[in-house]
Amino acid sequence: MRGAAVFPGHRKLGIVHDVPEPIIDSHTGVKLRVLQVGICATDREIAGFHFGTPPEGSPYLVMGHEGFGEVVETGPEVIDLKPGDLVVPTVRRPCADPACAACQNDRADFCQTGTYTEHGIMGMHGFLTEFTTGEARYMRRVPPAIRDVAVLVEPxxxxxxxxxxxxxxxxxxxxxxxxxxxxxxxxxxxxxxxxxxxxxxxxxxxxxxxxxxxxxxxxxxxxxxxxxxxxxxxxxxxxxxxxxxxxxxxxxxxxxxxxxxxxxxxxxxxxxxxxxxxxxxxxxxxxxxxxxxxxxxxxxxxxxxxTVNAGSDAFDRAIADLSAFCAKWPDAVRGLITGRFTLEQFETPIQNASGIKSIIEVAA
Ligand SMILES: [Zn+2]
Ligand SMILES: [Zn+2]
The missing domain is CATH 3.40.50.720 (NAD(P)-binding Rossmann-like Domain)
Structure with a gap:
């Protein structure tokens, strides 16, 4: 599958055509088809090679942390998500240190060791690709009514x-x-x-x-x-x-x-x-x-x-709030998205910041 990637070792960006398609590797995992991904200053910093760490053994990092997708497959023990559901994945995953009280309590956003991983930023591929997988508990369900702006949940x-x-x-x-x-x-x-x-x-x-x-x-x-x-x-x-x-x-x-x-x-x-x-x-x-x-x-x-990053409680509140914003100020909320690009065009909004928010439409 295609992925928009940064090669920090070669100091270049590009589309990778043979990113291995991820498979669900646990009974509680889900697979998403990525729909849209937002671009922000963090991506610009990564594209400037200031930070951004590929997964171990990979020469590149698939970028994108402001994700939004549709569930296409679920593990046998997933009960609260089904194919067709719309979700926003959280970004950070816990560190491996059993002494980290934050990560042990599923609050990697307060990780004590700094050895967490983050999709599209540190040690894990991001969402600027066709499919992604993760544990169901990291996927926060979005009502279809806010499908067109759900990419704003993460920011x-x-x-x-x-x-x-x-x-x-x-x-x-x-x-x-x-x-x-x-x-x-x-x-x-x-x-x-x-x-x-x-x-x-x-x-x-x-x-x-x-x-x-x-x-x-x-x-x-x-x-x-x-x-x-x-x-x-x-x-x-x-x-x-x-x-x-x-x-x-x-x-x-x-x-x-x-x-x-x-x-x-x-x-x-x-x-x-x-x-x-x-x-x-x-x-x-x-x-x-x-x-x-x-x-x-x-x-x-x-x-x-x-403050940095966010836990599931903030994601759920963001989803509820975004629904409320859309009811009150539909034009203002939709007006935040000022640029839309294809996956192949991902470098354009990263290299030239313009308008308010640019997004990549990975799939319709
Ligand atoms: Zn961001
Ligand atoms: Zn931790």
């Missing part, structure tokens, strides 16, 4: 895992505040940011998306369509933004710009939580007033949380 899980944790953290405040009074700022209007903004709006929060694009940009239109406010970084500093809002209770950082993150942290309000999801590329040191930063954080009871 939405980043926000869902973050907000599950933020809700737990804010239980530290011994009073209940109506969510309509919670002011959230999302930095970055890419797919992770906009999906996060939708999840916050769905919970009733007041949301401002702060990003570098002008207020006439497509991303600003999506933001306004979900009832959130869009502020261009060209018009306002984080400090001015905070002054206009009053007090920022939550920042969801989805730009990966480390300097902007520190400026937003300075603008965060009392008892606020700031969540980091972006990974800044390697760059030189930048000046930060560490004393002022820590003094401010301490005197305001703030919490800084960083």
């Amino acid at each position: 939405l899980t980043i926000a869902e895992k973050a907000f599950i944790q933020a809700e737990q953290i804010q239980l530290r405040l011994p009073w209940k505040r109506p969510s309509g009074e919670v002011h959230a700022v999302v930095t970055g209007a890419g797919p992770v940011g906009l999906l996060g903004a939708m999840a916050l709006r769905e919970r009733g929060c007041q949301v401002t998306v702060y990003s570098r694009e002008p207020e006439t940009d497509l991303r600003a239109n999506v933001t306004r369509a979900i009832g959130a406010n869009y502020v261009s970084g060209q018009n306002m500093t984080p400090e001015q933004l905070a002054a206009g809002i009053g007090s920022i209770d939550l920042v969801y950082e989805a730009t990966g710009s480390s300097m902007l993150a520190f400026e937003m942290l300075n603008a965060l309000g009392r008892n606020g939580v700031m969540i980091l999801t972006g990974v800044p590329g390697a760059h030189g040191p930048e000046p930060v007033d560490t004393g002022a930063l820590i003094t401010n954080m301490t005197l305001k009871n703030q919490c800084l949380l960083a």
